[in-house]
Amino acid sequence: MNAISLSPLDLLLSAALVLLDGALSIALSLKLHRQLAVAAVRMVIQLLAIGYILKLVFSLNSPIATLVIVVIMILVAGREVVARPERKFADISNVALGAGSVALATVVTALFALTTAIRPHPWYAPRYAIPLAGIILGNVLNAGSLTLDAFLGGVWKDRPGIEAQLALGLTYWKAISAHLRSAMRRGLLPIINQMSAAGIVTLPGIMTGQILAGLDPIEAVKYQILLMFLLTGGSGLAAVSIAYLAAWRLTDERQRLRLDRLRSAS
Amino acid sequence: MNPAATSGSAQLGLEIHGLGSALAGPFDLRAAAGEAIVVTGRSGSGKTLLLRMIADLDVNQGTVLLDGQDRRSITAPRWRGLAIYVAAESGWWFDTVAQHFSAEHIGSATELAGDLGLTPEQMAAPVAHLSSGERQRWALIRAAVRQPPILLLDEPTGALDPLSLERVERFLQRMLEQDTILILVTHDSGLAERMGNRRFEMVDRKLRAR
Numbered sequence: 001m002n003a004i005s006l007s008p009l010d011l012l013l014s015a016a017l018v019l020l021d022g023a024l025s026i027a028l029s030l031k032l033h034r035q036l037a038v039a040a041v042r043m044v045i046q047l048l049a050i051g052y053i054l055k056l057v058f059s060l061n062s063p064i065a066t067l068v069i070v071v072i073m074i075l076v077a078g079r080e081v082v083a084r085p086e087r088k089f090a091d092i093s094n095v096a097l098g099a100g101s102v103a104l105a106t107v108v109t110a111l112f113a114l115t116t117a118i119r120p121h122p123w124y125a126p127r128y129a130i131p132l133a134g135i136i137l138g139n140v141l142n143a144g145s146l147t148l149d150a151f152l153g154g155v156w157k158d159r160p161g162i163e164a165q166l167a168l169g170l171t172y173w174k175a176i177s178a179h180l181r182s183a184m185r186r187g188l189l190p191i192i193n194q195m196s197a198a199g200i201v202t203l204p205g206i207m208t209g210q211i212l213a214g215l216d217p218i219e220a221v222k223y224q225i226l227l228m229f230l231l232t233g234g235s236g237l238a239a240v241s242i243a244y245l246a247a248w249r250l251t252d253e254r255q256r257l258r259l260d261r262l263r264s265a266s
Numbered sequence: 267m268n269p270a271a272t273s274g275s276a277q278l279g280l281e282i283h284g285l286g287s288a289l290a291g292p293f294d295l296r297a298a299a300g301e302a303i304v305v306t307g308r309s310g311s312g313k314t315l316l317l318r319m320i321a322d323l324d325v326n327q328g329t330v331l332l333d334g335q336d337r338r339s340i341t342a343p344r345w346r347g348l349a350i351y352v353a354a355e356s357g358w359w360f361d362t363v364a365q366h367f368s369a370e371h372i373g374s375a376t377e378l379a380g381d382l383g384l385t386p387e388q389m390a391a392p393v394a395h396l397s398s399g400e401r402q403r404w405a406l407i408r409a410a411v412r413q414p415p416i417l418l419l420d421e422p423t424g425a426l427d428p429l430s431l432e433r434v435e436r437f438l439q440r441m442l443e444q445d446t447i448l449i450l451v452t453h454d455s456g457l458a459e460r461m462g463n464r465r466f467e468m469v470d471r472k473l474r475a476r
Contacts, residue, residue: 158357158359159357160353160355160356160357161357161358161359162357162359163323163353163357164353164356164357164358164359164405165357165359166323166343166346167321167323167346167350167351167352167353167409168346168347168350168408168409168412169343169344169346169347169348169350169412170343171343172343175359178359252325254322254342255341255342255343256322256323256324256325256342257323258325260325
C-alpha cells in the first residue's frame with residue numbers, strides 16, 4: 001500500500017475546520033462551541049488511545065488479548081443498545097439483554113467471516129478479528145437498539161389491545177406477534193437502506209478509507225461487499241435475538257404481560 | 267342452584283380463596299352457575315384489580331377453582347378463555363370490528379349485535395370510528411360469543427345511554443339464565459340493585475358484603 005502518511009501538522013490544519021465551526025457557533029449563538037470542543041478533544045484522545053492499544057495487541061498477537069478487547073467492546077455496545085430506547089427494563093436484565101444479543105450476533109458473524117471468507121493465519125489474528133468485530137458491533141448495536149425501542153414502545157402503547165387478546169384466551173406469543181414482527185422490521189430497515197444506497201448516494205466509510213489509504217478500488221469494493229453481507233447477517237441476528245429476549249422478559253409462567261418490569265427512561 | 271348441580275362431589279361454580287397481591291386482597295368469594303356478583307366501590311378501591319387477578323392477568327397469590335378444578339392445572343390462556351375479562355376501556359388490535367371475530371363467531375356476533383342496539387354494518391367499520399359506548403358493547407359481544415362459564419365485567423355500562431343500558435342489562439340477564447357466572451364491577455347503583463344476587467362493596471382494597 002502506498003498510503004500518503006499524515007503528519008501532525010496536516011491534522012492540525014484540518015482541526016482549523018473545527019475552529020471555524022466553533023466561531024460560527026459563537027457568531028450565531030448556537031451555544032455549541034463548548035460541546036464541539038469537548039467532543040473534538042474526546043475524539044482525538046479516544047482514537048489515539050485505541051490506535052496505540054491496537055498496535056500493542058497486534059504486536060502481541062495473542063488470542064487472550066484479542067478476546068479481552070472484543071469482550072470489552074461487546075459489553076460497552078451491550079450497554080449502549082439498551083441505553084437508547086425510551087423504555088427500559090428496571091432490573092439487571094436490561095444489560096444482560098443488550099450484551100446477550102449483541103454478543104450472539106457479533107460472535108457468530110465475525111467467526112463466520114474469519115473462518116470462511118477472510119481466513120487470516122491464525123484465524124484469531126487481532127489485525128482482522130478486532131476491526132471486524134468493531135464494525136459488526138456498530139451495526140448490530142444500531143439494529144438492536146432500534147428493534148428494542150420499537151418493541152418496548154409498541155407494546156407499552158398497545159397494552160389495552162394486547163391484554164384484550166390475553167383476556168380472550170389467546171396466548172402471549174400470539175398477542176404480541178404483530179409487535180414482534182414490526183420491531184424486527186424496524187431494526188433491519190437501516191441496513192437495507194444502506195445496501196440500497198451504497199455506491200450511489202454514499203461511498204461507504206470503510207471503502208473510502210481503504211481507497212484513500214491506497215488500495216485498488218475494486219479490492220476495496222470487494223471488501224465492502226463482504227462487509228455489507230456480514231453487517232446484514234449481524235443485524236438480522238441482533239434484531240431477532242433482542243426482540244425475542246425482550247418479549248420473553250416481558251412475560252411470565254402464566255403468560256401475563258409484565259409491563260411492571262419496565263421503567264421509562266429518565 | 268339447581269339440584270343436579272349440587273349432587274356432584276366436587277364444588278361446582280367459582281371458588282376463590284385468599285386471592286390477593288401486594289396491591290389488593292386477600293379476597294374470598296364463591297359463585298354458583300347463573301349467579302351474579304356485583305361489586306361497587308370508589309374508583310381506585312381495587313375493583314379492577316380483583317377482576318384482573320381472577321383472570322390471572324396480574325401477579326397474584328391464592329386459589330381459584332372452577333367446578334372444583336384449580337386454574338393452575340390448566341394453561342393461563344385456557345383459564346382466561348373460561349373466565350373472560352372485559353376491560354372498562356376496550357382494547358382492539360385490528361382495523362375493523364369484524365377482524366376481531368373468527369369465522370365461526372361472526373354469525374352469533376351479528377345476532378347479538380341486534381340485541382344490543384348495534385348494527386351489522388358497524389362490523390365493517392374501522393374500530394376508531396365507533397363511539398366508546400359502541401366499542402364497549404362490541405367488546406362484550408366479543409367475549410360472549412365464546413360462551414365462557416365466567417364473565418368478568420368492568421364497568422360494562424360506563425359509556426351508555428339509558429336505552430343501551432337497558433339492552434345490556436337484559437343481555438346480561440339472559441347470560442345468567444344460561445348459567446354464566448357474572449362478576450360485575452359497576453358504579454351504577456341502579457344496575458347493581460337489579461343485577462346483584464349478591465352484592466359487595468370494595469373498601470380500601472377489601473371486599474365487604476352488603
